[in-house]
Amino acid sequence: MMQRRNSMKKRILAVGLLVMSLVAASISGCGAADQAQETSGEETAQEEGGSGGGEKLKVGAATRTLQDSVYITMRDNAQKKADELGIDLTWQDCNIDVAVQKSQIENFVASGTDVMIVEAADQKSMSDTVNSVQEQGIPVIIIEALIDNVQPDLWVTANSYDVGVQQVDAFIEKWGTEEPANVVLLSGTQGDEVAESISAGVRDQVAKYDNLTLVYEQYCQNWARDKGMSFMEDAISVNNGNIQAVFGNNDQITMGALKAAENAGLVDQMWFIGGDHEEEMVKYIVDGYQAITVHKGTEVQGEFLMEAAQMLANGETIPDTQEVDGITTWYAPITVVSADNVEDFSSSRYPDLFK
Numbered sequence: 001m002m003q004r005r006n007s008m009k010k011r012i013l014a015v016g017l018l019v020m021s022l023v024a025a026s027i028s029g030c031g032a033a034d035q036a037q038e039t040s041g042e043e044t045a046q047e048e049g050g051s052g053g054g055e056k057l058k059v060g061a062a063t064r065t066l067q068d069s070v071y072i073t074m075r076d077n078a079q080k081k082a083d084e085l086g087i088d089l090t091w092q093d094c095n096i097d098v099a100v101q102k103s104q105i106e107n108f109v110a111s112g113t114d115v116m117i118v119e120a121a122d123q124k125s126m127s128d129t130v131n132s133v134q135e136q137g138i139p140v141i142i143i144e145a146l147i148d149n150v151q152p153d154l155w156v157t158a159n160s161y162d163v164g165v166q167q168v169d170a171f172i173e174k175w176g177t178e179e180p181a182n183v184v185l186l187s188g189t190q191g192d193e194v195a196e197s198i199s200a201g202v203r204d205q206v207a208k209y210d211n212l213t214l215v216y217e218q219y220c221q222n223w224a225r226d227k228g229m230s231f232m233e234d235a236i237s238v239n240n241g242n243i244q245a246v247f248g249n250n251d252q253i254t255m256g257a258l259k260a261a262e263n264a265g266l267v268d269q270m271w272f273i274g275g276d277h278e279e280e281m282v283k284y285i286v287d288g289y290q291a292i293t294v295h296k297g298t299e300v301q302g303e304f305l306m307e308a309a310q311m312l313a314n315g316e317t318i319p320d321t322q323e324v325d326g327i328t329t330w331y332a333p334i335t336v337v338s339a340d341n342v343e344d345f346s347s348s349r350y351p352d353l354f355k
């Protein structure tokens with residue numbers, strides 16, 4: 001009797017152990033399945049978000065200055081597009097200080113920036129820094145002037161040579177091809193790719209019109225208004241005030257020249273043709289001065305920079321580009337703004353000027 005009872009106990013114990021083993025296996029299997037599902041979910045999230053597991057694309061913009069309204073407009077439109085696309089954009093300027101810009105770029109890299117946008121404070125001094133960014137696998141978009149010995153992933157700019165050509169043609173449209181005119185060319189910083197290209201366009205186009213004579217030319221360091229003013233004072237003195245038009249590489253230089261002519265009592269006999277479509281220059285047009293500016297697609301450039309950054313990060317082909325000296329280039333649209341179209345073209349950007 002005792003033996004049978006012991007045998008029964010053994011069978012019950014064996015069954016209990018078997019049940020416990022099956023339960024443990026079931027729990028272990030569920031845990032493994034859950035873990036596999038979590039791992040699969042993480043991998044899917046990483047695939048969808050690219051590197052960073054679904055984190056926002058980080059774009060850093062290191063630019064020369066925000067002193068001019070044109071650059072503020074570009075930044076603001078870039079930010080709007082970044083918000084729309086879910087891009088984490090940080091936009092900094094260095095006030096044309098090379099050391100500051102190098103530090104900004106190094107900080108962008110250290111913070112995990114995915115795409116870099118650079119408008120160089122100096123074309124010659126920024127080469128090593130920007131090349132170092134690309135060596136770390138970060139795509140680089142250059143805006144405005146190219147950087148010496150740097151092959152960017154994309155160059156976004158207006159066609160600077162064409163800007164110069166259209167400046168001259170805009171003056172001829174007002175002045176005509178019969179009456180002689182002495183003209184002045186005030187360029188940006190010497191050696192700057194944009195300045196040299198705009199000025200080359202002006203020179204070549206002036207040479208096509210027999211009634212135009214280029215009587216004075218100077219470079220204005222840092223594209224500064226005060227340089228435009230002082231050189232215009234010199235041009236007036238050298239030419240005894242016999243000047244009919246001034247071509248400035250940007251609006252700041254051109255407005256400096258306008259002020260010098262105004263101080264000399266000669267502003268009504270001259271035309272002032274600049275570039276960038278700055279608010280103050282537009283105001284001169286609205287107020288009846290003989291002024292013209294060339295809009296270089298600033299708003300569109302800002303928006304396109306974000307779209308291009310996203311495409312570069314995803315390894316996509318960027319549309320509407322062309323090869324310029326072996327560099328993938330996107331040209332912004334150019335529009336001449338004068339009294340003929342200023343309200344239609346400029347009122348949405350500067351509504352307070354038209355109230």
